[in-house]
Amino acid sequence: MSHTDGPETSHPRIEAALGVVEREIECVEAELTAFRRFRSRVSSVEPASPGSGGVDATGGGASSMLATATKPDAGLRAVRSAYRETVMDVPHFEAEYDDTLEANVAVEFGADLAAQIVDGTRLTPQVYEAVLAASERAQDERETMLPVLERERDSLATVRERLDDCERRAVVLGENARRTVDSTRLSAIDERLADAEAECEAVAARRQRRLHDRSAAALSGIDETSLTQYLYADEAVTCPALADVVACLETVRRQRRYCLK
Structure with a gap:
C-alpha cells in the first residue's frame, strides 16, 4: 500500500489462506x-x-463350486456399493482424489483390507469387523482434524482483524504527518505509529507461538507446522499470516520514516 492509498486495507495472502481452510473444512x-x-x-x-x-x-459339482468361489458374496458386494455411494460420492472426490475403489480404500483402510474388499469373495466376520473398525478410525481422524482447521481459520481471521486495525491507523497517521511540518506534531504522530508497530509485532509473535505450540499439537495429535505445509504448500507462501504481517509492518515503518526525516 502506498502513502497515497486510503484507509482501506488488503491482506491477500490471509484472504487466500482463509479460502483454502474453508474449502478444507467443507471437504472434511x-x-x-x-x-x-x-x-x-x-x-x-x-x-x-x-x-x-x-x-x-x-x-452342480466342481464347476458350480468354482463359480461360487470366484463371485463375491452379497455382503462383500454390499460393502463395495456402500463405499462407492458414500465415501466416493462426496462432491470433491473427483477433483481431490479421482481414485479407483481399491486405491481409495487402500489409502483409508490399508492395502491388506482393501485387497480383501476388492478382490475377495466372502465378507468373513474378520473382514466385516475390520471394515467397521477402519471406518470408525476414518471418522475419528476427521473429527480430530475439524477443530484443528477451525482453530486455524479463527487464528487467520484474528490476525486479519488486528492487521486491518494497525494498517488503517498507520495510513491515517501518515496522512496527518504529511499535512504538517511541526516537529512536535510529527513526534507525537511517530509515537502513535510506534504503538501500531509494536502491536503488529505482537500479532506476529502470537502467530509464531501458535505455530510452535507443542501442547496444542500433543492434544490434537497434529503438528501445527505440518498443518500449514499441508494447507499452503501450493500457495504463494506457506506462512500467509506472517507474510501479511511483514507487509503491514513495512506500511507502518514507511510512515515512521517520513516522520523521522
Whole structure:
C-alpha cells in the first residue's frame, strides 16, 4: 500500500489462506458425513457365516463350486456399493482424489483390507469387523482434524482483524504527518505509529507461538507446522499470516520514516 492509498486495507495472502481452510473444512465435513453413512450401511450387512463358502450345496459339482468361489458374496458386494455411494460420492472426490475403489480404500483402510474388499469373495466376520473398525478410525481422524482447521481459520481471521486495525491507523497517521511540518506534531504522530508497530509485532509473535505450540499439537495429535505445509504448500507462501504481517509492518515503518526525516 502506498502513502497515497486510503484507509482501506488488503491482506491477500490471509484472504487466500482463509479460502483454502474453508474449502478444507467443507471437504472434511463431507467426508466425515460420508464415513458415518458408510458405517451405518455396513452395520446392517450380514457377514458370511464362518462355515459357509466351502461346500457345494447346489449339486452342480466342481464347476458350480468354482463359480461360487470366484463371485463375491452379497455382503462383500454390499460393502463395495456402500463405499462407492458414500465415501466416493462426496462432491470433491473427483477433483481431490479421482481414485479407483481399491486405491481409495487402500489409502483409508490399508492395502491388506482393501485387497480383501476388492478382490475377495466372502465378507468373513474378520473382514466385516475390520471394515467397521477402519471406518470408525476414518471418522475419528476427521473429527480430530475439524477443530484443528477451525482453530486455524479463527487464528487467520484474528490476525486479519488486528492487521486491518494497525494498517488503517498507520495510513491515517501518515496522512496527518504529511499535512504538517511541526516537529512536535510529527513526534507525537511517530509515537502513535510506534504503538501500531509494536502491536503488529505482537500479532506476529502470537502467530509464531501458535505455530510452535507443542501442547496444542500433543492434544490434537497434529503438528501445527505440518498443518500449514499441508494447507499452503501450493500457495504463494506457506506462512500467509506472517507474510501479511511483514507487509503491514513495512506500511507502518514507511510512515515512521517520513516522520523521522
